[in-house]
Amino acid sequence: MPVGGRGCAVAVDGTPESERAVEWACANAELCGDELLLVHVDAEPMPNGTCPGWLTDLATRSQLHYGAPRVRVEVLTGRTVARLLEAAGRAPLLVLGSRGHRALHDAVLGSVALGVATRSPCPAVVVRGAADEVRRETVVAGVDGSADGDRALEFACEAAEALRCDVVAVQAAPDSAFIPGPFDHPDRAELVARAERALAEAVAGFAPRHPDVVLRRLTSSMDPISALAEAAAGARLLVVGRRGSGGLSEALLGSVSRGVLHRARCPVAVVPPDDGRSPGSG
Incomplete structure (x- = not known):
């Protein structure tokens, strides 16, 4: 960066x-x-x-x-x-x-x-939105437990350090997983708890590496596009990885990337997969 x-x-x-x-x-x-x-x-x-x-x-x-x-x-x-x-x-x-x-x-x-x-x-x-639409000094990152989600969160933390912002890491646990039907479904509370545990594990290693960044977690029951767009409303920057799994399963080469770029009302940073360079290399 x-x-x-x-x-x-x-x-x-x-x-x-x-x-x-x-x-x-x-x-x-x-x-x-x-x-x-x-x-x-x-x-x-x-x-x-x-x-x-x-x-x-x-x-x-x-x-x-x-x-x-x-x-x-x-x-x-x-x-x-x-x-x-x-x-x-x-x-x-x-x-x-x-x-x-x-x-x-x-x-x-x-x-x-x-x-x-x-x-x-x-x-x-x-660059989406206007400068006067920034209401929160926050960088939002889409997290899904994948290596590319980790890279997006690393970029978000580095950006937050540079811009003196806090970070909100967002994990989507969509309501679509809870649609009633004729078959047995996982317990909703367990699904939410599982998503929260996954998010906590995903961000656990970042706080020690970025001690000056306030890092908060948000588990959303909305679909990934809506979850990220809503969480980033008024934010300084929204950061997403290019590929992923889990909550951001379409991973920014498909519907999620297109939806986020269309719907987010703040600048969106798309972080590529690791190409062997360190996050801070040029």
């Missing part, structure tokens, strides 16, 4: 939504680092390798109005998802706006967002 002098890449396309992503990265510099790389992808190369005027203006505003210490720009040519994934391979963190046109056509909640956020080699933050 880019804490301590390293920067992040921000996908931009000239829309207000992508400028919001730049503003968010600057406002969360403790997490995003002290240098921004503004990445624009165009289908055709610019004449003589020039830079679009709006991109130059955005770089200037990033420093004058949003407080970015250092800003670089990069104009890439080709297919948007593929080139953004290449940029993500060179960055510790990638930030994208929630909607757009031009290169980021389908609102970063469509093909580009899902194609990038669910395939990025580095954590990807899709």
